Amino acid sequence: MKKVTRRFEGKTVIVTGASYGIGRATAEGFAREGAHVVICARGRDKLEEAAVAIRADGGQVSTEVLDLADLEAFAKLINDTANQRGLDVLVNNAAVTRHGPIATMSIDNWRKNFSVTADATFVGVREAMKIMIGQRHGAIVNVSSTCGSRAAMGVAGYSAAKAALTQFTSCAAMEAAAYNVRINTVIPGSVDTPANRAAAQGDPEVIKALEAAIPMQRSGRPEELAAAILFLASDDASFITGAELPVDGGKLAQLYVPAVLK
Template identity: 40%
Template sequence: MTKRMDGKVVLVTGGASRPGLGAAIGERLAAEGANVVLSDVDLPGVEETAALIRDKGGMASAVKHDVASQEDWDKVVQSLIAEHGQLDALVNNAGILDVAGMASDRAVGALRSQFEVNVAGSFIGTQVAVKAMRQSGGGSIVNMSSVAGLVGFRGSAAYAASKGAVKLFSKSVALEVAAENIRVNTVHPGIIRTNMQAAGAGTNSDNYDAIEAAIPMGRLGEPVDIANCVLFLASDESTYVTGAEFVVDGGYTAQ
C-alpha cells in the first residue's frame, strides 16, 4: 500500500529531545514512508531518536548540527544530497525558549540568543533548502513558529519576537519561490507537552498556569498533534498551500 511520504527525503532539525516536536515529526513522517534525516546539536540524543524510529520499521539517520551555523547547514545538506540525491522537505523545528522574566528586567542577550537560533537558524536553513530544492524541481519548507508569534505572551517577549519574525520571514520567502514549486509555510503550536514547554513552565509557572486554564479544549497538546499538521504540509496533499500559517493550539488564539 502506498504511503503518503513514499520516496521523499526529509530533514528535521531539533530531533533529540523526547518528548519533543522534532522526534514526533520524524517518527510520524517515517511511519508514512519518508526517509528522515534528523539533526541536533545533541548527537547522542538525536542518534537515539533515529534508532527508535528504525526499531519501528522506519528509515531514519542522525547528524550533529548547529542550526545557527552557516557552515553546519552547508555540510548537512550537501551530505544529505550526496547520499540521497534529493531534499523534498525541510522542517525547521530546532529552537530555544527563554521565558525567565519580563522584558523590562531582561538583558538584551536573551533576545539575541533566541534570534540567533530561532530566526537565523530558520533563515539559513531556508536559504540552503531552496537551493537544493531548485535542483529537483520543488519541495516543501515548514518553519516552526508558535502561537507566541501571533499574540502577546507575558514573560515571553524575546521568544515571541523571534517567532513573529519566523512567521513573516516565511511568508516573504513563500512569495519569492512560489513560481519554482517550492512551498514555505509556518506551524504555530500552542502549549504542547514537550521538554521545552516543561522548562518554560518551570521558570514562568504563573503565566503558564493561566494559559493552560484558558485553552478551550481543556488540555495541553501532544507532540503528535503538531506532527500530523507537518505531515500534511510535507506531503503532496498540500501542493497548493504556501505562505500560510497553521495554528494547532486547542482554540487558544481563537478567543
C-alpha cells in the first residue's frame, strides 16, 4: 500500500485552474498531504464540485471564482490569501489556448494565448515572490508544456506563450534563489484531461496516433503531473530551483527514428 505523507501540514497553497484536469488532481494531492488549498477557476459549478470532493476526502479548501485575465483580481487573491493564512506555495497551472495555423490567426487570438500563460503567471510570480522573499521561504511551480520546448504545427501562439513561461520561470528562480524561495517548471507532455480530449476532438483514432508517438506509448494521468508538482513544491526538492522537469513519458528526450528502424 502507498505510504501517505503529510509534507504540507499547516501550509497554504494556491493552485490556479484547479476545477478539473491537472490543477484539480494537484489541489487534491496538496490537501491530502495536509495543506489548506485555495483553488480558482472561472466556472463556479466545477470549482465547487472539486471543493466538495476535497472536503469529502478530509481536506481543507477555499474557492475563488476568478478569470485570470483579470490580473488585478489575481494579485488581490494572492495578497488576501497571504494576509489571512500565509502563503507557502503557488502553482500557476491554468492556461488559455487558441490553436490554429499562423496564416489565419488573429492578433486577438495570438494575444489570448499569452493572457493567462504569460501575463497571469508573471503577475502571480511577482506577487508571490514579494511575499515569499519577505518571509524567506516559499515555492512556486509553473506549468508549461512540451510545446514550449519543441515545435509543432497549429500551436504557434500556445507554444510561444509556454516558451515565454519556461524562460521567465528560470529568470525568476535566479532573482529568488538567495532568499530560500524556489521556482521551478513542470513540463507536461500529453495528459488525459478534458482539455486534451477536446483538442483531439474526442476522436479515439487521433488519441491513439498521439499516444503511439510517445515513448511510453500512453498519455499521462493528471495524478502523475500532480506528483511532480508536489515534489517540486516540497522540502524533498529543497535544493532544486530553476529546474525544468519533463513529465511526458519520454517525449522530450526522444530522437526521431523512422519506424522501419525499430
